[in-house]
Amino acid sequence: MTRRGPRPVNLRLRRLLVMLPWLQERGTVSTAEMAEHFGMSVDDLMADLTLASLCGVSQDPRDLIDLWVDEEAVHFGIPKYFNRPLRLTAPEAFSLVASARAAGNLTGSEVGGALNRAVAKVAAAMGIDDVDGLVVELETPDQVNDFVRAAEESREVVIVHWSPASGESVERRIAPVEVFTESDHWYVRALDLGVNAERIFRLDRIESHSVGEARERVDLGPRRPWFDDSSETTKVTIEMDPAWMWVLEQYPGVMIDGDAKAKRKNWVRVSMPVTSERWLQRVLLRLGGNARVVSPAAWVGLATDTARLVRARYETK
């Protein structure tokens, strides 16, 4: 059995300072409802509120925060101290403005106006008269809407997907569950109905698609981190010039091993999950002579072989 450590005091205080005015607004709330709203367990909620009910400028009961908790509900009495929430912190204000700016790219004009009004009100409350200096660009390809609608309506979609590994385009039947963007690419997460397994497809590699009939809803659970399934990846270790680390910034799961010493002076040892030989070829070409594979042994010569393969194209002209 794993045992959870104590919750940090700062987080408990932060939560209390927003819960108390929220509770004051309502008077009486069920503990289950309140715990759910604030994303905590009923036990943690009861512990924090019970402690808050013992706080005030003195231990005179008339000075204590006026709330009490019974088995089912929390009750708030006379407001004394925390009538309004603490002003937004810099991270909170940034997060709201950035989320609204980003979502404005995605959600269409029907909520765009409301979002803009909401951000203007938040900014005014913060004493900020300009939020236009923060811009989030999320280019949304045309296909995004089709896949979002297919996911919302549980429709299957037939796609023609181009694989960079094989260079071939293959037709697949999928049931989309989520469309998301990360690091400059859009992806659709779906159940691949041909193999009955979860797959993620990069949208710019889907050459064509057609939305079909509605089917039963697919639940794939939350998205897992990239390369979470180690059975589908190979751990590759390379040594490289740290000045070229920027090439690897776009790839998830890259780790610098600070303890391991590279053979070449001033180089570093880096490990990364690799999904296919073709994928590693692309990375090695981009790194050029600034990196070498250390393991696995089968790929130690891959950079040279790949350089020769590409170089051969330039021989005949």
Place this chain on the structure above:
Amino acid sequence: MHQLERVTNLLTLLLSARRHVTFDEIRNELRGQYPDNLVAARAAFERDKSLLRDEGIPIDSVVLGGDQAGMTGYRILRSEYELGDIDLDPDEAAALRVAVSTIRMGQSWGVEALWKVDLESMSDRGEGVSPVIAANLPVDPRLPFLHRSLATRCVVSFEYNGKSREVQPYGLLARDGWWYLVGHERNIDDLRTFRVDRISGEVEVGAGGAYDIPADFDVTAVFPADPKLLPDNVDVGADVAEVLVDASDVGVVLNLYGPEAVLSERGDGSMVFAIPCSNVRAFDQWLLGFVERAEVLAPPLLREHVIDWLDSMEARA
């Protein structure tokens, strides 16, 4: 006594104080809550104060006169502490909730901000439905402070590429999975763009209202969307390359550049495209992603540059 209880009591005391109160007065009011030993009590008080300030609570401190001359007094002004009434309409609150649940930054800042600005409604978290569209935005702990500095016109100082910079922030832009700060760098008296994750260490923030942003400034127009259009220090004698792409891979290039980029089509289905190459390094990274299925035809200097790159990989073997 638990620190949360003591710090909550301290907060209620400072919020209720009608004048600045000294450490001795605080210790007297919160009798028995700080250690008897003066040094230990002072250390505990400093920890509490620091915790409150880290949570964004504005503790005002002044050096007192009169019979308390030289002592420091503390209080929290309610007007500085409390978030003003934002008064979101239901559609505005709903739009913000959608934005926060759609845009993921790997932090709880957005949800915590929503709890504060939208006291009236219950959140949607209990309904158990995740939005089918999501965007992951990268986040950097310095972004909120750069954002606040931008909004309140504070000059910021930081280290970048080994040099100290003093910058008047003009805009923050999220593009292609990275955040950029664009601003007027004071010592070179010119506009500069900084990738936020490459700023070293902390950002120091100066006083507010220190500068104006030119009325015609547009952060999105400062640098081109396609990195291959950014000039760099490799001159290949042309800004556009002719690239032959095999039939297997033309679809992905057509998706990206459209049919207007096609210069010619060959009998085997391969195509010659016109691709920007002002930034040769960015061009290399794009081209080499095709491994052996694409080839630079012109300009000759760029073709030679690619051949040199491949030869250097073989030479390092």
